Amino acid sequence: MQPEAKQELPSPWQLYCAFFACAVMLGSWYPRIPDVQRLGSLDGWELGFGLAGYPAGTLLLFTFGTQWAARLSFRRSFRLVVPALGVALIAATMAGNAAALFACMAAAGALQGILAVTGNVEADQIEAALGRPVLVRAHGFYSVATVMAGGAGIGFRALDVAPWWHLSIALPVATILVVIATIGIGGSIGKPAPTEQPARIVLPTSQVLVLFVAGGAALYLDNAASDWSGILLRDGYGADPTTVTAAVTAWAIGQAAGRLGFPNLSNLVGKEKLALLMAATAGLGLAMVVISPVAAAAFLGLFLMGIGTSALFPMAIAAAARLGDRPAATNVSSLSQMAFLAGIATPIVLGGLVQLVGVRWAFASGAVMLMASLAIQLLRRPFAR
Structure with a gap:
């Protein structure tokens, strides 16, 4: 052959x-x-x-x-x-x-x-x-x-x-x-065939759980912004259909700005401080989305949410690869599987909350995730070198 x-x-x-x-x-x-x-x-x-x-x-x-x-x-x-x-x-x-x-x-x-x-x-x-x-x-x-x-x-x-x-x-x-x-x-691609089958289900260690909490808020808010921001503008602010369509763009602009600027910001302030700054920025944006009386402020809030969540989970993935207690691929797989499981639950939870308490309060539920992220970052410092 x-x-x-x-x-x-x-x-x-x-x-x-x-x-x-x-x-x-x-x-x-x-x-x-x-x-x-x-x-x-x-x-x-x-x-x-x-x-x-x-x-x-x-x-x-x-x-x-x-x-x-x-x-x-x-x-x-x-x-x-x-x-x-x-x-x-x-x-x-x-x-x-x-x-x-x-x-x-x-x-x-x-x-x-x-x-x-x-x-x-x-x-x-x-x-x-x-x-x-x-x-x-x-x-x-x-x-x-x-x-x-x-x-x-x-x-x-x-x-x-x-x-x-x-x-x-x-x-x-x-x-x-x-x-x-x-x-x-x-x-x-010409890659050598792997010599062993990796475990399909990888249980998380306590350190992986810490990283999931630190970066998981980004996944929850990203899901809310990408899938539900248009519905937020339509049902929460009574916006016209064209304005509703523009809602997700505000979040995406923030995401793009945060990701393209991440290498320079990381070098400038360090990953640990940058993670805290991003979580705080996402929290400010979320507050504007929930309590703002006008749609224009909600657009700014979605933009800030995009910046704040743009790099938190990639930083958690990188930190998992550096833990050292298990092979890097094992810890990354474990964290990724937890993220995907949470990703399945998140739209169902958000959809239920939208139906029960309205779209603004459904977004407000992300504050719980953000507070957990900030607390774990301050207490456990998972992004410290």
Whole structure:
């Protein structure tokens, strides 16, 4: 058998562009969630259950399909999976009930998990080859694409374009971008086969639990902002449909700013102080979202939430890799699995709270997570070198 040719690593800019292309479809999906809820006549519980399919699909991929996904080449995975992800999201816009929405979002989550595996593996190899970080900045470009796709969504909503048609227009754009981003990259990855099967379920240690609490607030608030910010503006502030569509863009701009600025801010103030500053910024933004009397202040609050949550969980992942009590991959897998389990519960909890106490108080529940994060950071200092 002929040995597989080794893949030429993409440049950092090719990685950034591939991440950008990946986010075009999801960035187009987020602003249309209120329309999907309205068209499907879904209440809060039903929408939350349907949206929980996304982290459920990602968890299944990471638990049972990581080794298979890691064998895919960077070029092949992105060129095949980005269009497939788009098709799954288009199907989600036409889901008429919670079960159908859950199934479509589970497929989208599993596909996104493939991109996460191959993209992060590639970023790790580039970082090792160049001796400088590129992953956080790659996620910054992901956020930039979310901002731009959200801006386009404002225009589509203003023209009253149906969600499925809107995403169908975005699909060829994302496909063309990912093909351009991967031009000139070899098609085979040429990695040695692993000698042992890693455990599929990795129980957390006390140190991993500490990191989960420290970074978990970001996941809860990110889920609230990405999936429910449009509904916040619609039901909590009585905003018009175009303004509702713009809500997620405010959060995405904050995410992009925080991720692109993370390397410089980390060098300037240190990771420990930066984590505290980010949690405090997210808390300020959350307070503005909950108690503001006007929609404009809620937009600013969503922007601050985006900045505050932009790097907390990636910092927790990096800290888990440095714990040293177990292999780095084991601790990272354990923390990731906890995050995915929480990700399944979060939209269901938020959906129930939206139905029971209203969307503003549903957002306010994130304050509990933020207080726990700040307390654990001050008492246990998980991000200290």
